[in-house]
Amino acid sequence: MNTEIQNTFRALADPTRRSILMHLSAKEMTIAEVSAHFDMTRAAVKKHLIILEEGELISARRMGRETLNRLEPEGLKTVANWVNYFSGFWNIKLQNLQSAIEEEGNSKK
Amino acid sequence: MNTEIQNTFRALADPTRRSILMHLSAKEMTIAEVSAHFDMTRAAVKKHLIILEEGELISARRMGRETLNRLEPEGLKTVANWVNYFSGFWNIKLQNLQSAIEEEGNSKK
DNA sequence: TCCATACAATACCAAATGGTATCATGTTAA
DNA sequence: TTAACATGATACCATTTGGTATTGTATGGA
Secondary structure, eight states, rough: OOOOHHHHHHTTTHHHHHHHHHHHOOEEEHHHEEEEETTSHHHHHHHHHHHHHTTTEEHHHHEEEEEEEEEEEEHHHHHHHHHHGGGGGGHHHHHHHHHHTTTTTSSOO | OOOOHHHHHHHSSSSSHHHHHHHHHHHEEEEEHEEEESSSSSSHHHHHHHHHHHHEHHHHHHHETEEEEEEEEEEHHHHHHHHHHGGGGTTTTOHHHHHHHHHHGSSHH
């Protein structure tokens, strides 16, 4: 099914969620830490985190009584690939993007 | 204001709209032509086209009694730039994308 | 043990979204 | 002129979405 790309674009459609990704790009954060940056309840932030997880843009792992949320590249790859599809109709060279993605497995942490 | 990026991501969040972009990547099309590919009314397709236009992903120009819709790169640039922001957290080299975007003005049709 | 902490889950609500139906407007060809 | 054509605009409806409030559950320190 093609539901993954839908989940990713859906996740990116909300400004709060894009902002969360920016925050998580600095470091892994618990739900409470993420929530501290927004004027809404933790429950609301948690919902956004779930949608980001469904879009494969973040991952969450339980550590004791905390849950650490981390930025993940899968969803971003999906978006990059999608943009790349249009490179031929766009007079900009994006081929490098495609090849960079395919090389991902070879790079080191 | 930062409403442009919101309009673009909002426009991409719907599968019908992403499909419309795929169709328009083949050629400019009237509303009727676009509608022929979908099982919904022309009015519904027209609404999608307006949202795509707000996201700077297409442009529409009236030609007599027809309206031709064409793929536009502005919104795609927005998305590409956004993805590029995360390249540093992602062990893939996307710098080429950024420079390609900045060179756009120099390329020919 | 026992309580404060950090999160999970659910019910509920208002607003935005995706769709149809309907009517109005400008254009082309006879 | 006039009728069919292609689109534009608006009202309306069901569903989804983004949020709060509330309640439940597991963890860790005193």
